Amino acid sequence: MEAIRTKIEVAGAGLRPVVGERQAVFEARDVSVFYGDQLAIDNVNIDIYQHLITAIIGPSGCGKSTFIRTLNRMTDLVPGARLSGQVRYRGIDLYGPGVDAVEVRRRIGMVFQKPNPFPKSIYDNVAYGLRILGMRNGLDERVERALRSAALWDEVKDRLGDTALGLSGGQQQRLCIARAIAVEPEVILFDEPASALDPISTSAIEDLMHELKRDYTLVIVTHNMQQAARVADMTAFFGLEVAPDESRRGVLVEYDETEKIFTNPSDKRTEDYITGRFG
Amino acid sequence: MAEPAFSLRTSDRLRRRQLVSRAMGAVAVGAALLAVAVLAIVVISVAHRGAGALNLDFFTQSQAQGFNPNGGGVLFAIVGSAVLVGIATLIALPLGVLVAIFISELAPPHLARIARMALDITNGIPTIVIGIFVFTMLMAIHGQQSAIAGSLALAIIMLPLVARATEEVLLLVPSSLREASLALGVSRWRTTLQVVVPSALGGILTGTTLAIARAAGETAPLLFLTSLGVSSHADANPFHPLQSLTLVIFTYFDVPALQTKAWAAAFVLMCFVLFTSLAAKLALARYRKKLGG
Amino acid sequence: MKISHAHEDAALERTRGWLDRIGDPVLRAITFSAAALAVTILGLIAYELVSGSRLAFRSFGLGFITSQTWDTIHNQFGALSLIFGTAVTAVLATLIATPLAIAIALFLTELAPKHVRSLLGALVEMLAAIPSVILGLWGILILGPFVQNQLEPFLGSTLGFLPFFRGQHSPTGILTAVLILTIMIVPIVASVTRELLTTVPSELREGALALGATRWEMVRGVLLPAARPGILAAVALGFGRAVGEAMAVLMTIGGTIGIHLSLFGHSDTLAARIAGQYNGASTNLQTSSLVYLATILLVISLAVNIGAQFLIKPIDRRPRRQRIALDRAFEAQGLSAD
Incomplete structure (x- = not known):
């Protein structure tokens, strides 16, 4: 823990030493996703490590969102979507027999591109997940703890009964993070969490991610390279590959420590993208 | 691990x-x-x-003399329904389109809101009440039943349907089209009548078709406005009390000997209503897609 | 040639023909008159009904509403048992129809495969398009015998300890009328609810599912609350439709005066009584009493409709597409003919 905390501060300063022992939380093996006949991502292999922030960057349409949604089985919700290969979460195949998608999503939370608070009060938004899990006792404390963790408590503690739709965009997004935290997941996936927000709210979310890293494993999809450089320990670059029949599919081009990706990428395509020659 | x-x-x-x-x-x-x-x-x-009761006679003959259940047909009722609904459409279509133009193109917001609310409330009034209204109003002047009176009631029922359907498609006409026309120096009324309304025409017509299907199925407002009971022969004069398919069903349903005819009339009416409303719905769906609604 | 500013303006003026100059105000005037007429009709309806019921009001006053009598021989009239019959049939039909309609709407938006959706949606709307006189005919000649020979004996033997399920079995009566009304309002409420559910952003569904909610928990906790005001409005409209329905009820309810608890018994409603007696009214007082009934009916339907308008008001602030979806949905209630 100490080592990681040191690393946060260092990461803030822009230096990224390697953490000695990494434990893989997710292991994706030969993951391909089809929408009907359309191949969306092709043969992705990647390990995502515990208590790190992993960023997924790449041009639009490269399958970043598709990939992150395979990690908590949100892909199941798209009619006609099909996955081949394996996504192992702490050693268990997420798509294996007997694995319950609802249980998976309880453990692997998600924050979306557009803040999507429920049309309920602030309190009920956070309590929603707890209530469906059958928790009746200590709701207040849990809600407060989640809101504090999402750095929203001080702003809303006097109006917990107000509708969540009255919050600003940035506050709404932090509420969605609080809502995800409340059910005590192990991983939180962020699908372009700041793309609909102003710069100040964006930096609040980024600060929050650094805080959350202590307790959670974070994966973030972003189209904003500066954001990836600012928050992530590891960065995966997804690219577009055009097949002979002109169909386009997403592939994992390069995956490494963030500093390496941004200063000395191994792949020409990554370099082109980073330096703005492409995408 | x-x-x-x-x-x-x-x-x-x-x-x-x-x-x-x-x-x-x-x-x-x-x-x-x-x-x-x-x-x-x-x-x-x-x-x-x-x-089973449908045959050529059913469509071409009028009521048989007496209560002979096997002879005759409902030609008089088909003609009556057509006249009733036809006149109602002639009243409701132009009026409804004008109201819709006012609401969506010309009216200041508060007037538009009042007009829209009036249409919605009229739409919610039980049709039997509309029948009573036309009855108390017209009987005082006119003094006897007539198809015109029935048509008037049907027109009041159709008006909000036509107007709201038209308003909806007018809203779907892209404002760039209006601006393009106005920018050419074309006056507002020409733009409205020659550009906006024509491009919404498909939607207006399908909306009207739905209203026609609805009016053709109305019974309650006709009960005391036009002929309830047996009229002797086919007649198309709107100033006379005319029969309608719906009234035939209602008059025959509790006379066991005539129930077959009630079923046959119901079948004809059902086919008409279902086919027209289904066709109109399909056309409307396609039209909405075209205009990007 | 030297042209001054003033001349330029004059030239611009002249390019507009006289038709164009009067066209705008004329179109405005004509359409305004049409709209004014639409509003006036509403006022006229109210005026005519009130003046038509004056005679009955002078004879019975507000006591009309609390009196059970409907005696054509002694010319004594009252609305209470009709109001009771209207309330019982409309409330029961709404109670049965609402969960069914919501379930259908949920199936259509959340569960059904895409190609099934549009087909089934169209079928449900077709059910709404069947004229009520046909449903009445079907109700009395096909549903009625079933109610008499199967449903009522079954209810009598299982729930007969309740006063609602006792009495003589008959093809006509409250139960048959309620079932027919249910068939009429289910498609109305279902199609409005369906339109409403499709306007709930899919992000909300994802948000709930991503927290580990099951599909039903998502529906109950997020989807239905998000659409609640609109669904309440849809239910109100369905209720209004049931209150105002004349033909199908007239043909199936049995048409008797009196207040009793049994659903097997005959009864009558405001709309059905007007439809059934207006033509044969023998005295001016009876005619006026029927108009009085119509006035009561008008007041109820106005209250229900205006209530529904206020319920959807918060939705009116939403983006245009959603409002269009709602308007479109409300047209669905205009589909079924009485």
Whole structure:
């Protein structure tokens, strides 16, 4: 823990030493996703490590969102979507027999591109997940703890009964993070969490991610390279590959420590993208 | 890697939750099936009992003399329905389109809101009440039943339907089209009548078709405005009391000897209403897609 | 040639013909008159009904509403048992129809495969399009015998300890009328609810599912609350439709005066009584009493409709597409003919 905390501060300063022992939380093996006949991502292999922030960057349409949604089985919700290969979460195949998608999503939370608070009060938004899990006792404390963790408590503690739709965009997004935290997941996936927000709210979310890293494993999809450089320990670059029949599919081009990706990428395509020659 | 000390399998509690969820899904499927089954039963039983009584006479002959259940047809009622609904359409279509133009193109917002509200409230008034209204108003002046009186009631029923459907398609006409026309120096009224309304024409016509299908099925407002009971022969004069298919069904339904004719009339009416409204719905759906609604 | 500013303006003026100059105000005037007429009709309806019921009001006053009598021989009239019959049939039909309609709408938006959706949606709307006189005919000649020979004996033997399920079995009566009304309002409420559910952003569904909610928990906790005001409005409209329905009820309810608890018994409603007696009214007082009934009916339907308008008001602030979806949905209630 100490080592990681040191690393946060260092990461803030822009230096990224390697953490000695990494434990893989997710292991994706030969993951391909089809929408009907359309191949969306092709043969992705990647390990995502515990208590790190992993960023997924790449041009639009490269399958970043598709990939992150395979990690908590949100892909199941798209009619006609099909996955081949394996996504192992702490050693268990997420798509294996007997694995319950609802249980998976309880453990692997998600924050979306557009803040999507429920049309309920602030309190009920956070309590929603707890209530469906059958928790009746200590709701207040849990809600407060989640809101504090999402750095929203001080702003809303006097109006917990107000509708969540009255919050600003940035506050709404932090509420969605609080809502995800409340059910005590192990991983939180962020699908372009700041793309609909102003710069100040964006930096609040980024600060929050650094805080959350202590307790959670974070994966973030972003189209904003500066954001990836600012928050992530590891960065995966997804690219577009055009097949002979002109169909386009997403592939994992390069995956490494963030500093390496941004200063000395191994792949020409990554370099082109980073330096703005492409995408 | 260490053996995971947790499970992603369905816990007992989750199994219960999933069970509730699946049960509710089954309820939803069951409700949908029930609705379709009821529709099928109604349509099939009307068709089964009505189709048998259909023959050429049914469409070409008027009421047989006396209560001879085997002879004659409902030509008088078909003609009457056509006249009733035709005149109602002639009143409601232009009026409804004008109201819609006012609401969506010309009116200041507060007037538009009042007009829209009036249309919606009129739409919600029971049609029997509209029948009473026309009756008390017209009988005082006119003094006797007539198809015109029935048409007037049907027109009041159709007006909000035509106006709201037209307003909806006018809203779908892209404002760039209006601006393009106005920017050419074309005046507002020409833009409205020559650019906006024509490009919404398909939607207006399908909306009107739906209103016609609705009016053709109306019975309650006609009960005391036009001829309830047996009129002797086919007549198309709107100043006379005319029969309608719906009134025929209502007059015959509790006379066992004539029930076959009631079923046949119901079958004809049902086919007309279902086919026109289905065709109009399909056309409207395509039209909305075209305009990007 | 030297052209001054003033001349330029004059030239611009002249390019507009006289038709164009009067066209705008004329179109405005004509369409305004049409709209004014639409509003006036509403006022006229109210005026005519009130003046038509004056005679009955002078004879019975507000006591009309609390009196059970409907005696054509002694010319004594009252609305209470009709109001009771209207309330019982409309409330029961709404109670049965609402969960069914919501379940259908949920199936159509959340569960059904895409190609099934549009087909089934169209079928449900077709059910709404069947004229009520046909449903009445079907109700009395096909549903009625079933109610008499199967449903009522079954209810009598299982729930007969309740006063609602006692009495003589008959093809006509409250139960048959309620079932027919249910068939009429289910498609109305279902199609409005369906339109409403499709306007709930899919992000909300995902948000709930991503927290580990089951599909039903998502529906109950997020989807239905998000659409609640609109669904309440849809239910109100369905209720209004049931209150105002004349033909199908007239043909199936049995048409008797009196207040009793049994659903097997005959009864009558405001709309059905007007439809059934207006033509044969023998005295001016009876005619006026029927108009009085129509006035009561008008007041109820106005209250229900205006209530529904206020319920959807918060939705009116939403983006145009959603409002269009709602408007479109409300047209669905205009589909079924009485």
